[in-house]
Amino acid sequence: MPIPSALVTRYFQLLVNRQFTEAERELERLKERMQKTEWNRGYFRALYGMFLSRKANGDSYALFSKMDLNDKTTLNGFRREFQEHVRSRLHGDFDRGFFSAWADCMRVLSRITVPNNLPGQNSNDTVDQQEKLESSKAEEKQATMEGFLKEEAD
Numbered sequence: 001m002p003i004p005s006a007l008v009t010r011y012f013q014l015l016v017n018r019q020f021t022e023a024e025r026e027l028e029r030l031k032e033r034m035q036k037t038e039w040n041r042g043y044f045r046a047l048y049g050m051f052l053s054r055k056a057n058g059d060s061y062a063l064f065s066k067m068d069l070n071d072k073t074t075l076n077g078f079r080r081e082f083q084e085h086v087r088s089r090l091h092g093d094f095d096r097g098f099f100s101a102w103a104d105c106m107r108v109l110s111r112i113t114v115p116n117n118l119p120g121q122n123s124n125d126t127v128d129q130q131e132k133l134e135s136s137k138a139e140e141k142q143a144t145m146e147g148f149l150k151e152e153a154d
Contacts, residue, residue: 012108042097069114079106
């Protein structure tokens with residue numbers, strides 16, 4: 001029995017919208033419907049890894065935190081790369097299932113629009129603004145020699 005693509009698509013949509021409770025339910029439904037094969041085991045492990053990665057949000061090694069989910073060209077490039085791994089005879093069934101899940105994820109993401117205001121969304125402008133705000137707040141709290149001398153004079 002093949003993996004229902006509607007469930008997988010819904011799972012990816014929930015995942016990128018950070019609806020983790022619903023995504024976890026979909027993941028359990030998928031697990032129940034999957035046959036026990038190496039390919040399906042790899043596919044499920046990739047889905048579960050995506051869930052953990054997206055939920056962790058601050059992991060600098062995670063692919064989701066590094067990519068712009070609205071950059072369709074890059075997403076299609078990733079999809080093609082994952083598909084090459086799926087077709088490669090050098091990989092076993094587990095690995096091909098794993099890469100197939102990632103290829104499916106990139107396919108779905110390239111067809112939907114992800115709102116930019118989601119927490120954890122990689123947007124260089126918002127990241128730069130947040131860093132500037134944090135550094136200016138830190139500078140305000142930082143003790144300076146002028147402030148020290150002014151306090152002593154008072």
